[in-house]
Amino acid sequence: MKARPSRFMLGGRTYSPAASLLLATPFLLVLMLAFLLPLGMLLRESLFVPSFTVEHYRRVFDEPVYLRVMYRTIRISALVTLISLLLGYPLAAMMARTRGLMLNLLLVAVLLPLWTSVLVRTYAWLVLLQRNGVVNDLLTGLGIVDAPMQLLRTEGAVVLAMSHVLLPFVVLPLYATLRAIPDDYARAARMLGANGFAVFRHVTLPLSMPGITSGCVMVFLLALGFFVTPALIGGPQQMMLATLVQQQVTELLNWPFAGAIIGVLLLAVLGLMIVFHRVIRLDRFVGQA
């Protein structure tokens, strides 16, 4: 974000520093109460209860149960990112070539799910994947399987539903990047004798790299902390980080340990943001790009 001129920099300057601070005060108060103070208190729990200690953090990495959950969270997140990219790239590429009504319809197809409640989308998968649900009906009807299968509470179901929920986050930045590539490049490559695949491999793909990175990092980040979908679609065998934290808090009241898990998650997220801050355009996910 630092590399380009900040969006906050444009425009004239009407208000004095004192007036500006006054305008920003309500914002500061809300963020203090519902963001900074809570996160600060939680991290304090993880480091200073009962007195300064890294014991809670050591536990996260020492006990095999928790290591397994972390490893599974990373594995599922990586898989979801890969699937989202493989499904999202062709869609974004076609959207970049489409104009008019068709483009609007495709945009609706991407934006509508994005704005539909995550609970509604998760519930939809629950209904589709249940033992006597649509997917099992289809599979038995087509003779692919003899009897309805256990689909819910499997890692496959969690990955499928999460990919579905997160797919728009990779399509949108990819679409923005692909759309900005001038057609001339591909045409020039064709004139020089490149076939369709060569154009993709040597022109389009490298030029769309920023969109790929941005979308993938975003999906991976969101997947790491995902709560609703894995909690409802998966069972104990598919437990991810967020559900582990929830259990520690609501069932065991172990705040310091929950704080330590969140601390690890925050470090991972912060690290990714620092490494990729040049390519992630948050304004592409938020408001108008």
Add this chain to the structure above:
Amino acid sequence: MRRRSELTAGRLAANAFAYGVAIFLLVPTALIVPMSFGPDRYLKFPPSGFTLEWYSAYFSDRDWLDATFFSLRIAVLTSIVATVVGALVSLALVRGRLPGKPVFELLVVGPVIVPNIAIAIATYLVFDGLKLTGTTLGFVAAHTALAMPFVVFTILASLHRYDADLERAALSCGASPLQAFTWVTLPQILPGIVSAALFAFIISFDEPVISFFISDLDHRSLPRKMFEDIDYNVSPTLAAVATVLTGLTVLALVAGHFAGRGRQASPGARRPTSGN
């Protein structure tokens, strides 16, 4: 411009695949709608008949109604508070000489970067101590913080789209900063303000993760109630609730589209990272 001759077999296959993905995005939610009108206790597609039973179950159940009205109240209040607070800080960022601006910029994007589960757990810890769980104030504060990035980015975008010279002209003609804002700037950025308010509404109304933790036994948001029912007693009533919820979202999106039409095709067409 694309030429017909470029439509190779490879591209045709890629296009077919892309259409498939677009349909995959829509299908699960779209199937819920007809299923919610079906009489089957285990939701079936296609439904074996037509009934409004699940809708009447929804609208006659005290718990569902309480949760719905609680969420509506929170969402309306969040939408108002977040828009006012967000508009003020946006003005300070764009039009003011704000000391410590980079810190404010970081704070604006903070709630999108930090995973919702982290914010939720942390908020629960602090709100429990402050007796804010299950309260309107607690929910509105938490949802306002969460909506802040979307509101601020939307308003910033409309502030940038409009010519700041108009405001300077008003000021040099003797208007006070407040007058210049009310009579010159505000009418120009109104479409952005309206879509920001609608985003804040949807974000609050749909918000499942923080609501999950800061609800209490008597004050549950609609998403929290849905979460419980999905987990413990899946009934077709949920399909009716899901359909109503989706309908409301579509309505708000369409309203936002028309509100922002004056200046741009679709205001803030992009969503947010609501990481849940």
